[in-house]
Each structure stands twice: as C-alpha cells, then as structure tokens.
Amino acid sequence: MSRQLGLLLGILIPCVIGAGVWWWARDVSAPTAWHGYAEADYVKVGPTQQGLLTELNVARGAEVSVGTPLFVQDETADRAARDQAARQLQQACDQLANLEAAGKPTEIDQAEANLADARATVERTKIDLDRAESLIKNGAVTVQTLDQRRSDYQSATARVAAMQAALAQTRAPMGRKGEIEAQRAAVDAAKAALEMTEWRLAQRRVTSPVAARVADVLARPGETMAAGAPVVSLLPPGNIFVRFFVPEADLARMHRGDTVGLACDGCRGDIHAVISFVSPQAEYTPPVIYSEESRAKLVYLVEARPAPEQAVLFNPGQPIAVVPLARAP
Template identity: 60%
Template sequence: MTPGRLVVGLALAALAGAVLWWVLSRRPAPVVWQGYVDADFVKIGPTRQGLLTGVRVARGDSVAAGAPLFDQDDVAERAARDQAARQAEESARQLANLQGPGRDTEIRQAEANLADAEATRDRARADLRRLEGAAPAGAATFQARDQARAEYRSAQARVDGLRAALAQTRAPTGRAEQIRAQMAAAGASRAALAIADWQLAQRHATAPAAGLIADVLARPGEVLDAGVPVVSLLPPGNIFIRLFVPQAMLSQVHPGDRVALACDGCAPGLEGQVDFISPQAEYTPPLIYSDESRAKLVYLVQARPRPDQAARLNPGEPVTVRPLAAGAP
C-alpha cells in the first residue's frame, strides 16, 4: 500500500471514530411538547328579557367578584317589589294583632271591674260572717243570714266571671286556627317578597368571579332575550394549556404531573399541572408547526397553570411544555 493511501485510510478511520464518539456521547434532546393557551370564557347575560340601560365595564377592564357589569330597565320589578313589601308588612301586622292581647284600655277596664267586684265580694263576706255569729244569739234573723249568704255567693261568682274576662282580654285575640292560618299567609308574603327581591336584583348583573373583561357584546338600548350574553368574562382560573403528547410518550404523562411552561416574552418560571388526558388519539393539529411531531398520532393533554401565574398567559398564545421531574425546583 502506498503512503498516500495509508494516510487517507487513517484519516477516514479517525473521522469514523470521531463520528461514533459524538453519536455515543451526545445528550438526548430534551422532551418538549407543543401547545397553546386556551380558556373557558364566562358569557354573562340577563336571566329575563328586558331593555339594556347601561353597561358598567369596557373591554380589557379587570373586575373583582361582585363588581357591577350591566343594568336593565327595572321599573316593573321595583314596583312589584314595593307591592310585595307592603303585603308582607300587612300580613305581619295582622298576625301580630291576632297573637297580641286586647287593647290597653280594655285591659285596664277589665282590671277595674274585677277590683270593684272583689271589693263587693269582700264586703258581702264580712256581712255574712257578722250575721252568722249574730243569728244564733237572736241578734239577727235567719232570713237576713240566708240573704247575706246568697249575696256573697253572687259576689264571688261575679269575681270569677270578671277574672275570666280579664284573662281573655290578656290572651291573644285570635283563635288558634286563625293564628295558624295567618302565620301561613305571612310566610307566603315573605316568600313573595323574596322572589320580588331576586327578580329586581337580576336586572343589575354583577361579576360572579374576579377576572378580565374579554369583550362587551351588547350596547345600551338593545332589548335582549334571556340568556343573550352581554359581557364575556375571563377568570384566571379558567385559563388552561392544551398540549399534544406523542403516542409513544403517553405512558410518561399522568394527571397531577407538574410541567414547565414557556412562551415568547413570558417571564421564566411558569408552571402548570396536568389535569386531563384525552382517551383518544388524533393527528397533530395544523397549528402545531414542528417537524418532529408533524403527521404523528398525538394525545390531547390539558394542564392548568398555577393560579398566581395564570393571568400572565393569553388565550391563543403558543407555548412549549416541558415535563418536570418529581421534586424538581
């Protein structure tokens, strides 16, 4: 073999060795999945048909839970609420009247009548005692004694009757059946008032949760049917990540796994947690532009970002997702 061929052979052997060393020593490419930010928007509309009189928010506003969103014409509901309140007040007064005693003047009159009757009885009893002692000695006739006894019994009977009358005056004026019926009527009036309050409150919609106003879908002056959305609200807790995991790697993903999230312009350190894995495979969606995963079967996996980081992500934004080992920082 000529020296030239020997040199070429040695060079080829060295090149092949270097290539083999590079292949064996290089680190495997990191596992990265493609995905995008999605969200469940809350479409808030009226519960009853009516005229939209005002919208309190604009697109892009951040609102707290309970913040006013929009108003409808409430003239009819306000009038109905006032009527129900008056009816409930009237029913309560009627019940109190049936459950309460007689008027103060009637009670005082009954007490005075009883006191007068007791005084008459006491006098009749004293007369009777005097005549019962005098009649046997001949100082009084037996006829007078018998008359005193009758007067005493009559006075005592009148006292008993006036005591019963006083007790009746102090007792509830209504019979038990009337009181029970009026209690039921008062309860029905309170229920009607509660319904009227609810119907009035529905004319003034408030935010069910804190979030961002994604869109305003109606304007004052429009007559809206029940359920037609006026405001689209995006609470941070409704933001999630849709990612696509190759079929061969599905066994490595489990609900509850932590994942790292990255996107253009996003702050580092974003994390999420897998909360859903699709039971069916699908082809790579066209919006995932990756030569490595194109035209392969993938599974849709859903991950929720941390609640304190969710607001940093925008629906529709592409993200890359990397699995985090258990205990990883």
C-alpha cells in the same frame, strides 16, 4: 479517469458517513419538544332572568376585580314587586299585632272597676249573713231572712268570679291561639316573598364574580337578554392553560402532576406548567399544529396549567413549545 473517480469516491464516502453520524447524533441529542398552543376557560357572565339590557359598564380589554359592575337590566317591574311585598308584610305584621294585643285600656279599667264593685258586694253580703246567723238564735230574724242573706252572699261571690274572668279575658290577646298561629305563618310567608323580590331586584345589577380581563362583550344596551345568555366574557389569569399533543411513543412519559417547561417567541425561559389532563383516547394530528415533521399520525391531547402569575404571559391561540422537566414528587 478511474483513478480520479476512485479518489473522489474515497473523499465523498467518508463525508457522507460523517454527515450521517452528525445528523443522527444531533437528532438523538436534541431534546424532545412538543408543539401546542395556549387555551383558556372563559367565564361567561349572563343574567339570571330575562330582561332588557339598559347599561353596560365595561369594555373589551378592561381589567375588573371581584364586585366590579358589569351590566344592568331594567328593574322597574322588580322594584314595584319589591314595594308590593314590603307593604303586604307590613299589613300581615299589623294584623298579627292586633290579634296578640289585649283589650283597650278603657275596657280594662272598666273590668277592674266591675271586679272591685263585686268584691265590695261580697263583703257587704258576708256581714249581713253573719249578722243574720247571730240574730236567728234569739228569734230576731226569721229563717226566711237568713236564707235570703245566704243567697245574696253566694250570688255576690259568683259575680266576683265572673268579673275576674271578664278582666282576664280583657287582658288576654284578642285572637284565639289558632288564629294567632295562622297569622304568624302568614307573616313568615310575607317575609319570604319580600326576600325573593329583593333577590330578583338585586340580580338586575350584575357584578364580576372573579378578578379577570374582559375578553369580549357579547351584547349591547337595548337588547332583551334571555336568562343565562352571556353578556360579558371574562378571562381570569388562572384559567389560561396550554394544550399540546404528544405521539404514542412519548405517552408513557406523561403523568398528571408532572412539570413541563413552556417556551414561546419572546417569552422568558423559566416558565413551567403542571400537567392537569392526559387524554385516554388517540386522535390524528390537528391541522392547527405545525411542526417540523407535520404528518398524519396518532397523538394524544395533554393539558398543562401554569401558575396564575405566569399564565398572564400567554394569549389564547399563541403557539407554545413544551419540553419535559422533572416529575413532581
């Protein structure tokens, strides 16, 4: 009996040692792999101002490009405000044009005619004055008459100056300089008010800011939306990333810019991602991470972002296995 037991132990001990060596070698040679899941940064699009949602132009799962209409709010009040601002601007422009305009054509013609008459009077009185000055030498006219001719000439000359000023005033803008500057400022203010109302009106029709897939629709026509409240949730391909957790022992191998390999059920084997974030704080293994050795231990959160053309292969929440690759230069 003891001989048989010794023979059995002689067989079992080498087998156990061999199995242990095999297990140790398999565990050592097995490549390091961390478990994680796909995550996404959603672009939630909402209105810039409160209003009634009247149209919804997309459905969940639809692909949209930049500029694709997403939804429309009631724009009745904004359209009326835009029309009012446009009319106020036109009124301000008309008032400015009136202040900058000269007198009526008939008024200018009358002023020119008065100036011509005054100039003719100057010529006539000048002739009379010259004649009186030549006749006074031989006593043909009196000194009183000469003084009268000189006075008539001076009066006619002054009237010409007055008529020239009247013509210049008729041709000048009707408003004073200060009035014109004030009205120009009013025109600028009316233009700004029109631009503001046009912007508010345009904001009632919201389009997609990015090319993406509609991840969710969060509101329906008939709902009154507050400013900033999301109506449509978009998922651009480049916003999908992988979030995984590494133990403290592997933390020294994690660097921002390093490349890691990604694997999942049914995925091809050449998917890579670049580490974009390494958490500086430790945390306990999240319950959503199930590994072969799931147990409470400290780990560090790491995020890696694949190229947009590869990111579309994942869906948020999908389990991902991450393996280290060569560090990026």
